[in-house]
Amino acid sequence: MAQPRILIIEDERGLIQSLTWYFNREGYETLVAHDGVEGLRKAQTMLPDAVLLDLMLPGMSGLDVCRELRAGERTRDMPIVMITARAEETDQVVGFHMGADDYVTKPFSTKILLQRVKALLRRIDGNSDGNEHIEHLGVRIDRVRHRAMIEGAVLDLTPTEFRLLEVLLRQPGRAFSRHQLMDAAIGEGSIVLERTIDVHVKTLRKKLQSAGGPSDLIETVRGVGYRFRESHLETSEASS
Structure with missing residues (x-):
């Protein structure tokens, strides 16, 4: 299988560095965006295999990014994991309603996050030849x-x-x-x-x-x- 490509849309520099290091070590190619507008552009341009998307972003919220990705012909099926510091049930419901595939709350285990990403990628494994x-x-x-x-x-x-x-x-x-x-x-x-x-x-x-x-x-x-x-x-x- 080709090296999976993960886009991390997150404004916390320390968390970006940690996630990038961890996913690179596990054999993933990582792309990074620090705000919602940049993240949406990179998702639409580079078509990653999965997106880790923070809910609270400068410029454009994670919910709006998710909405735009789900509306795009080439990005509508892109696996999206929402990341947020907010744990309210209503936030999770809204995230799933906008089209998020999974939801993790800070602080979280990077090992668990990796397993969730792997699970999402396995769901689309039947289309992997088209990605490779x-x-x-x-x-x-x-x-x-x-x-x-x-x-x-x-x-x-x-x-x-x-x-x-x-x-x-x-x-x-x-x-x-x-x-x-x-x-x-x-x-x-x-x-x-x-x-x-x-x-x-x-x-x-x-x-x-x-x-x-x-x-x-x-x-x-x-x-x-x-x-x-x-x-x-x-x-x-x-x-x-």
């Missing part, structure tokens, strides 16, 4: 083997190029800003220019084309950033 393999317009990504191919030809990609291609390929037709792609492909907190993404996209396009693919699979969206082509028809029409 992504394929669209002849381009295929294997997350388990960390390998990308086009029409059967293996692409020689750097880790950043692989991550960039994965983000674009998982949501064909969606326009991503350069900032979103920087977060996803290069990593949060990296000090790089937005122009860096342009360089990575240019190189990725060349590698796709050199392996036999069309030159316009990754489309520039003027004033926004980039998106992966949604259909062969769109590609052929653009080429004509």
